[in-house]
Amino acid sequence: MARQNRTSQELPIQFPKLDYTFADFFCGCGGFSLGFIQAGLKCISAMDISPEALATYWYNLCYKTWSHLWVDQNNTKAINAIRKWSNNGETQNFLFPKGVPDNWLEVPEPMPCLNLFCYSILDIEPEEWMEYCGVRPGDIKIFIGGPPCQGFSMANEKRSVYDERNQLPLRYLYYAKVAKPDYVLVENVPGLLSLGKKKGEKEGPFVRWIREAFDDAGYDMEYAVHNAADYGVPQNRHRVIFLGIRKGVTKWSLPEGWYGEGPGKIPYQTVMEAIGHLPPIRAGEQWGKDVLHPYGLNKMDGYVICPRCLQYNREERASCVHCGFPLDQPINGGVVRVPGFGTLVDTKKPVDNEMMRKYSLLFNIKD
Numbered sequence: 001m002a003r004q005n006r007t008s009q010e011l012p013i014q015f016p017k018l019d020y021t022f023a024d025f026f027c028g029c030g031g032f033s034l035g036f037i038q039a040g041l042k043c044i045s046a047m048d049i050s051p052e053a054l055a056t057y058w059y060n061l062c063y064k065t066w067s068h069l070w071v072d073q074n075n076t077k078a079i080n081a082i083r084k085w086s087n088n089g090e091t092q093n094f095l096f097p098k099g100v101p102d103n104w105l106e107v108p109e110p111m112p113c114l115n116l117f118c119y120s121i122l123d124i125e126p127e128e129w130m131e132y133c134g135v136r137p138g139d140i141k142i143f144i145g146g147p148p149c150q151g152f153s154m155a156n157e158k159r160s161v162y163d164e165r166n167q168l169p170l171r172y173l174y175y176a177k178v179a180k181p182d183y184v185l186v187e188n189v190p191g192l193l194s195l196g197k198k199k200g201e202k203e204g205p206f207v208r209w210i211r212e213a214f215d216d217a218g219y220d221m222e223y224a225v226h227n228a229a230d231y232g233v234p235q236n237r238h239r240v241i242f243l244g245i246r247k248g249v250t251k252w253s254l255p256e257g258w259y260g261e262g263p264g265k266i267p268y269q270t271v272m273e274a275i276g277h278l279p280p281i282r283a284g285e286q287w288g289k290d291v292l293h294p295y296g297l298n299k300m301d302g303y304v305i306c307p308r309c310l311q312y313n314r315e316e317r318a319s320c321v322h323c324g325f326p327l328d329q330p331i332n333g334g335v336v337r338v339p340g341f342g343t344l345v346d347t348k349k350p351v352d353n354e355m356m357r358k359y360s361l362l363f364n365i366k367d
Contacts, residue, residue, distance in 0.1 A: 015136075016105050017105055017106060018105065018139045018141065020041045020042060020105075021042045021043075021044050021105070021140050021141050022036050022041050022043055022044070022141065022142035022143065022144055023043070023046070023047075023133075023140050023143055023179075024043060024046040024047070024113075024145065025046075025047050025143065025144070025145035025172050026047070026048060026121070026146050026148065026168070027046040027047060027048045027053075027054075027145075028048055028057070029053045029056035029057050029060075030056065030057040030060060030061045032144050032145075032146060033057070033061055033144075034061065036144065037061065037095065037111065038095075038110055040108050040109075040110070042104065042105050042111050042114075043061070043111075043113040044113075044133055044139075045115045045116075045129070045133050046061075046113050046116050046117065047116075047129075049078075049120045049121075051078045051081035051118055052085070054082075054116060054118050055085040058091060058116055059090070060091075060092055060094070060095070061095070061112055061113050062091050063093060063096055063099075063100055064091045064093075065089075066112065067091070067112055067116060068114065069089075069116050070116070070132055071119075072119045072120070072124070074123070075118070075119075078118050082118060091112075093112075095112070096111065100112065115133050117129070121168065121172060121175065122168075122171060126174065127178060130179060135179075137178065137179055137180040138179075138180045140179060140181050142183045142184075142185070143172075143175070143176050143179070143183070143184040143185065144185045144187075145172050145185070145186060145187070146186075146188060147168040147169045147172055148168060166195070166206065169186055169188070169210055170209060170210070173217055173244075176219070180246065183243070183244065183246070184243070184244035185242070185243055185244075186241070186242040186244075187241055188239065188240055189238075189239065189240070190225050190238055192204070192206050192240055193206075193207055207223070210242060214242075217244070218246055218247055219244035219245060219246055219247065220245050220251070221243065221244045221245075222242075223241060223242040223243065224241060225239070225241075226239055226240075226241055226257065227257065229257075229259060229269075230256075230257020230258070230259050230260050231257045232258075232259050232266075232269050233269070234268075234270050234274045269321060270314065272300070273303075273311065273312050273313060273314065273321060276297065276303075276311070276312040277297060277310060277312060279291075279337070280295055280353050280357075292339050293339070293356060293360035294336060294338045294339065294356040294360060295336075295337055295353050295357075296334055296336035296337060296344075296353065296356070297310070297312070298334045298350050299331070299333060299334055300312070304317075305330055305331040305335060306320040306322065306323065306325055306330065306331075307330060307345070309322050309325065310335050310343070310345070311323075331345055331346055332346055333345070333346040333347045333348045334346075334347045334348075334349075334350065334351045335351075336356075
């Protein structure tokens with residue numbers, strides 16, 4: 001029987017869409033990652049040397065049986081610490097209640113971090129890191145990182161140009177040189193700008209070195225000091241942000257803060273507005289797990305309570321800073337939440353949270 005003639009054609013490999021991906025270095029417990037995840041970007045990798053910080057990151061921003069945890073096998077201390085806090089790899093998944101779909105890179109909902117690395121950025125080469133992540137140069141679009149600030153901080157009375165930690169921003173930018181993301185953010189304390197600066201110099205040495213490292217890696221760079229309060233954080237927290245943009249990539253700048261004083265600005269948010277609605281707990285307690293008792297909010301001088309989301313707002317606000325609801329008819333009294341029963345509003349008698357904790361058994365609620 002004659003053999004049939006066959007032709008073959010090599011099909012191109014289909015790589016996943018990675019347009020809105022990022023990697024977080026010096027990630028700590030995940031504050032930087034959280035903002036990007038909530039904005040809809042997908043975290044391919046997060047890395048930090050502290051097992052204790054990564055315990056928090058894993059619990060809150062990873063997903064059991066889906067996320068990968070990579071540990072430096074030469075770091076016995078880290079391995080033992082991870083075994084201690086791993087709790088069988090359990091994760092909270094409060095941000096990801098629906099799980100992780102196959103097209104997780106394309107859905108608008110927040111998705112967990114795919115790879116969490118317990119490594120020092122000095123002890124793993126970028127090529128090896130990329131191999132673990134399964135990415136090529138240019139795949140991950142954004143790098144974010146806040147290198148250790150202790151060596152730059154004005155609070156450090158012994159800060160020094162020769163502090164070894166001060167070289168980590170340059171190592172981070174070497175990763176960018178190899179991995180070629182479109183955008184690179186570096187966050188640090190303003191003391192970085194002045195450390196080692198001599199009289200008459202426009203910039204300190206670390207600014208020059210960082211600019212040179214960006215340029216060598218193929219990026220244009222700009223920087224400015226920003227106050228977190230201008231973006232809604234209830235704290236005056238000044239940080240210098242370096243933004244590197246790969247040459248040839250569409251340029252953009254960090255937006256001006258929308259909170260502050262003056263026309264068109266939203267009045268600064270206070271700590272009471274940010275967390276005043278949360279249930280009172282004691283040290284070591286976890287609401288919903290260790291404690292679950294009635295609690296309430298009293299009306300406070302200078303504040304009103306939003307009738308929609310039941311959170312505090314400064315009296316001068318025309319609409320709720322949290323949900324945007326008009327505050328022309330706010331709650332005049334207080335609010336009482338009874339788990340399992342519901343919420344009571346406009347309670348005229350002041351709420352006594354300690355009393356409700358003490359007598360929570362009357363509501364058949366376990367404390």
